[in-house]
Amino acid sequence: MMRLIAIFKRDLKSSFREFLAVYIIVAPILFAIGLRFFIPSVEAISYQFAIEESLGNEVVQEFKKYGSVETYNDLDKLKSRVNKVDDIIGITKGSAGGYAVVLEGNEAGGSRYIAHQIINRLQGGERKEIVTFSDIGARISTVAIYGTSSVILMAIILCGIVIGLNIIEEKESRTISALGVTPMHRLEFILGKSLVGFSLPIIEAFIIVWILNMTNINLMMILVMTVASSLIAIIFGFLIGVLSSNQISGIANMKFLMLFVSASFIGAVALPQTYQRFLYWSPIYWSTIGLNSIVANTATWPLIGQYTMWILGLTILIFFIFRKKISTGLS
Amino acid sequence: MIRVKNLYHSYTNDSNYAVKDVSFEISKGEIFGFLGPSGAGKSTTQKILIGLLQLQRGEVSIDGKDIRNANRKLFNSIGVSFERANVYKKLTGIENLSFFAQMFSVPTEDPLKLLKMVGLQDAASKKASSYSKGMLQRLVFARSMINNPSIWFLDEPTSGLDPTTTSVIKDIIRNRQKQGATVFLTTHNMHIAEELCDRVAFITNGEISAIDSPRSLKLKYGEKRVIVEHIEAGELTKEELSLTEEANKERLSSIISAGKIETMHTQEASLEDIFIKLTGKELK
Ligand SMILES: Nc1ncnc2c1ncn2[C@@H]1O[C@H](COP(=O)(O)OP(=O)(O)OP(=O)(O)O)[C@@H](O)[C@H]1O
Numbered sequence: 218m219m220r221l222i223a224i225f226k227r228d229l230k231s232s233f234r235e236f237l238a239v240y241i242i243v244a245p246i247l248f249a250i251g252l253r254f255f256i257p258s259v260e261a262i263s264y265q266f267a268i269e270e271s272l273g274n275e276v277v278q279e280f281k282k283y284g285s286v287e288t289y290n291d292l293d294k295l296k297s298r299v300n301k302v303d304d305i306i307g308i309t310k311g312s313a314g315g316y317a318v319v320l321e322g323n324e325a326g327g328s329r330y331i332a333h334q335i336i337n338r339l340q341g342g343e344r345k346e347i348v349t350f351s352d353i354g355a356r357i358s359t360v361a362i363y364g365t366s367s368v369i370l371m372a373i374i375l376c377g378i379v380i381g382l383n384i385i386e387e388k389e390s391r392t393i394s395a396l397g398v399t400p401m402h403r404l405e406f407i408l409g410k411s412l413v414g415f416s417l418p419i420i421e422a423f424i425i426v427w428i429l430n431m432t433n434i435n436l437m438m439i440l441v442m443t444v445a446s447s448l449i450a451i452i453f454g455f456l457i458g459v460l461s462s463n464q465i466s467g468i469a470n471m472k473f474l475m476l477f478v479s480a481s482f483i484g485a486v487a488l489p490q491t492y493q494r495f496l497y498w499s500p501i502y503w504s505t506i507g508l509n510s511i512v513a514n515t516a517t518w519p520l521i522g523q524y525t526m527w528i529l530g531l532t533i534l535i536f537f538i539f540r541k542k543i544s545t546g547l548s
Numbered sequence: 549m550i551r552v553k554n555l556y557h558s559y560t561n562d563s564n565y566a567v568k569d570v571s572f573e574i575s576k577g578e579i580f581g582f583l584g585p586s587g588a589g590k591s592t593t594q595k596i597l598i599g600l601l602q603l604q605r606g607e608v609s610i611d612g613k614d615i616r617n618a619n620r621k622l623f624n625s626i627g628v629s630f631e632r633a634n635v636y637k638k639l640t641g642i643e644n645l646s647f648f649a650q651m652f653s654v655p656t657e658d659p660l661k662l663l664k665m666v667g668l669q670d671a672a673s674k675k676a677s678s679y680s681k682g683m684l685q686r687l688v689f690a691r692s693m694i695n696n697p698s699i700w701f702l703d704e705p706t707s708g709l710d711p712t713t714t715s716v717i718k719d720i721i722r723n724r725q726k727q728g729a730t731v732f733l734t735t736h737n738m739h740i741a742e743e744l745c746d747r748v749a750f751i752t753n754g755e756i757s758a759i760d761s762p763r764s765l766k767l768k769y770g771e772k773r774v775i776v777e778h779i780e781a782g783e784l785t786k787e788e789l790s791l792t793e794e795a796n797k798e799r800l801s802s803i804i805s806a807g808k809i810e811t812m813h814t815q816e817a818s819l820e821d822i823f824i825k826l827t828g829k830e831l832k
């Protein structure tokens with residue numbers, strides 16, 4: 218056990234002293250921040266309204282049903298609030314009585330209609346239109362769902378690549394022979410090297426969820442899916458490690474792997490339901506639909522259990538196919 | 549302590565042997581020198597003994613245990629200094645030693661103390677990527693002592709080191725021998741072998757041609773010679789004469805009876821001369 222921790226700590230230390238590894242670890246976090254700032258609709262599931270106080274409490278209460286409300290008694294203050302980076306819709310008194318909607322101009326597609334529909338309803342419109350509103354809401358959050366799960370998946374896969382880089386380092390510096398003349402067992406080496414691939418994705422997944430303000434999703438499920446998906450990333454990491462004699466060929470192999478991962482992800486997201494079964498062989502497919510359902514809040518434990526079993530089964534299969542290669546590559 | 553019997557090794561898995569029918573025994577507390585030119589099979593033999601290369605043919609036992617079914621705990625009492633410095637370049641000297649210390653399940657040495665012994669105290673907290681070749685060599689040497697090994701494998705521990713550092717390393721090896729360590733020393737430096745080793749083996753092309761103490765090898769194969777400087781016909785002449793050849797012996801006695809000798813030195817054959825004589829090969 219002590220050796221596992223020692224190997225893990227050494228790998229962390231070494232990775233954080235290597236530009237490429239740091240970049241690989243930090244990239245998903247940067248992507249999450251980018252997603253947060255450049256696609257404000259990540260948060261669009263709950264809308265924000267800035268309402269002129271003089272419109273009265275009834276109006277404020279109605280808008281509160283659909284999102285959070287800030288009230289302003291000064292029109293200029295309201296306008297400057299609307300101009301801030303996030304999506305917030307201003308509602309003021311119209312010049313000819315009634316309501317006016319104040320927009321910044323770059324709001325996500327559905328925002329302006331939602332305001333119109335709520336106003337419509339306030340003025341005695343049909344309930345039917347409000348239903349359309351929830352459709353719009355769901356469509357906008359698709360970006361948030363796929364964005365979040367792809368960034369989490371990216372973090373998991375990239376941490377596997379960090380393992381690969383650490384193994385390449387051991388091979389290039391021949392330190393693996395120095396370890397070969399200590400009481401360390403090969404299994405301890407493999408498990409110790411794997412710890413990076415288990416721990417970093419968990420930390421990163423929670424950071425990503427927090428950055429994207431997705432904290433209302435089931436975090437326990439995120440944990441389970443992340444750990445299960447890490448298994449496959451770890452095997453990929455070891456494969457990259459044993460197949461690459463140096464960092465350059467490691468990066469070449471990594472591109473290959475990324476192609477496979479993105480194909481599985483895009484397939485899972487874009488293929489019609491009837492063709493999805495052609496992706497069942499790919500553990501990344503199961504990770505993708507698992508993460509998507511958790512982020513969309515449609516996941517149930519039996520479903521997550523089923524996805525996890527698929528991932529475990531396929532991972533074990535892949536491990537047995539490449540077991541010899543990994544084992545001989547490490548000696 | 550270490551027994552090797554009829555050891556063969558082929559990297560190509562054919563009859564092209566890098567090591568051929570090598571047998572020797574090393575007793576406890578002995579420094580055993582493995583001498584031979586580059587490519588002779590020294591490192592190959594060492595790698596088989598420490599389990600880095602698979603034992604293909606022959607028998608090897610360490611401390612009475614067949615290495616084929618040795619427990620990994622055996623490595624708690626083994627130290628290895630590699631010929632090519634294999635350290636973590638992104639870690640400092642201290643970090644390298646501390647990391648390896650954690651791999652052993654026996655009490656380990658203080659890393660800084662070891663680095664001081666080999667003169668690396670100033671570089672202890674610098675990354676190994678900034679070390680020179682000689683510094684790296686000393687770092688792997690220091691690392692090989694981290695678990696206080698009683699069986700110590702040293703592959704070219706002094707190659708590329710200056711004379712002062714070389715003598716520091718020699719002293720460390722001698723001291724550890726006094727504390728009871730058994731040493732397998734691979735080198736092509738005859739002076740080190742002559743000074744340190746209780747016994748040496750000569751190896752060329754994967755085969756051992758002689759095993760004995762440096763002293764007996766010299767007595768057995770070294771021709772005693774004498775160098776005389778004497779005045780002959782008013783001029784200083786220098787002659788080298790064998791003490792075993794009849795003609796040379798007569799010549800020497802005639803010089804002595806002439807009584808005009810300035811200097812006279814007996815000349816012992818060096819281990820290197822004997823190596824060349826026995827193997828027909830230069831070292832290096
Ligand atoms: N990994 C390898 N694959 C194939 N052949 C090898 C390998 N390592 C060594 N050899 C060959 O085996 C022979 C013995 O090499 P070895 O490294 O044991 O020599 P050495 O006596 O240690 O030489 P040096 O003094 O240069 O270190 C050489 O002919 C070498 O080319």
Ligand SMILES: [Mg+2]
Nearest residue numbers: 590591592631
């Ligand atoms: Mg060698």
